[in-house]
Amino acid sequence: MENKKNKIALVTGGSRGLGKEMALSLAKKGLDVVLTYHSKKEEAEVVVGEIEKLGQKAVAIQLNVAESSSFDSFFQNVTTVLKSTFNTDKFDFLVNNAGVGVHEGFLTTTEAQVDNMVNIHFKGAFFLTQKALAVMNDGGGIVNISSGLTRFSFPGYAAYASMKGAIETLSKYQAKELGERKIRVNIVAPGAIETDFGGGAVRDNEQLNQMIAAMTALGRVGLPDDIGSVVAFLCTDDAKWVNAQRIEVSGGMNL
Ligand code: NDP
Numbered sequence: 001m002e003n004k005k006n007k008i009a010l011v012t013g014g015s016r017g018l019g020k021e022m023a024l025s026l027a028k029k030g031l032d033v034v035l036t037y038h039s040k041k042e043e044a045e046v047v048v049g050e051i052e053k054l055g056q057k058a059v060a061i062q063l064n065v066a067e068s069s070s071f072d073s074f075f076q077n078v079t080t081v082l083k084s085t086f087n088t089d090k091f092d093f094l095v096n097n098a099g100v101g102v103h104e105g106f107l108t109t110t111e112a113q114v115d116n117m118v119n120i121h122f123k124g125a126f127f128l129t130q131k132a133l134a135v136m137n138d139g140g141g142i143v144n145i146s147s148g149l150t151r152f153s154f155p156g157y158a159a160y161a162s163m164k165g166a167i168e169t170l171s172k173y174q175a176k177e178l179g180e181r182k183i184r185v186n187i188v189a190p191g192a193i194e195t196d197f198g199g200g201a202v203r204d205n206e207q208l209n210q211m212i213a214a215m216t217a218l219g220r221v222g223l224p225d226d227i228g229s230v231v232a233f234l235c236t237d238d239a240k241w242v243n244a245q246r247i248e249v250s251g252g253m254n255l
Pocket of ligand 1: 012013014015016017018019036037038039040041043063064065066096097098099100101120145146147148189190191192193194195196197198202
């Protein structure tokens with residue numbers, strides 16, 4: 001029993017919000033977790049502590065997904081902790097979750113805002129995954145976090161949602177090309193969820209919260225653990241034949 005190797009998932013943006021719940025849900029399913037944070041090291045260490053209390057191993061590493069030039073040194077750090085903490089040299093699942101949004105009308109969106117969204121949500125996930133594959137075992141998987149905003153439109157999200165659309169297209173190509181390594185690639189597309197995202201508007205703006213609840217079949221806004229459990233499921237053998245799918249987790253928003 002002692003020597004049985006747990007599967008390991010790497011979750012970007014695991015310090016808060018959806019990524020934190022993904023990390024905890026993965027641990028509840030018996031996976032060990034490498035999670036990343038951008039600026040909130042202390043929050044990330046709290047998540048590490050919670051995972052350890054669940055009986056799994058976890059480590060937090062700093063990462064800026066907008067800076068692809070830093071990915072080589074990031075994966076050197078990953079390799080080091082894989083050896084020191086997990087006594088292995090590869091991990092099994094990558095969850096591309098980290099990111100921030102921008103709320104700006106199409107007509108007034110600036111080039112800098114678009115560049116930021118491209119760097120974080122498309123280029124970041126593209127090259128992080130490319131480099132991750134060198135340290136991933138065959139037979140694992142990738143989960144790319146998209147958004148309900150690729151199926152329906154909401155004014156002010158043209159730049160952000162377009163990048164989520166790009167990651168959905170990329171996911172299909174990844175699934176096709178990585179099938180030979182038995183690596184599954186799926187998309188989880190959350191509806192509006194109560195997190196710090198967008199300045200916490202969905203959680204803190206009562207009027208917006210009620211408006212979203214009213215346009216959702218299940219009659220409320222989403223919570224972080226509505227999403228984490230679905231990501232965790234995709235990283236288990238229960239989902240071994242689920243590949244190249246977009247799973248929307250929105251309680252039935254905008255049907
Ligand atoms: P939060 O703002 O709650 O958390 C964002 C996380 O991403 C934090 O861990 C943060 O790290 C990390 N992060 C932010 N910028 C960077 C960066 N440049 N490089 C690396 N890490 C970064 O957001 P959510 O949890 O709500 O969002 C997570 C994902 O879910 C995003 O991809 C978002 O687009 C998507 N999503 C969210 C929805 C929502 O309504 N909340 C709906 C649909 C999709 P740190 O804590 O260190 O700052």
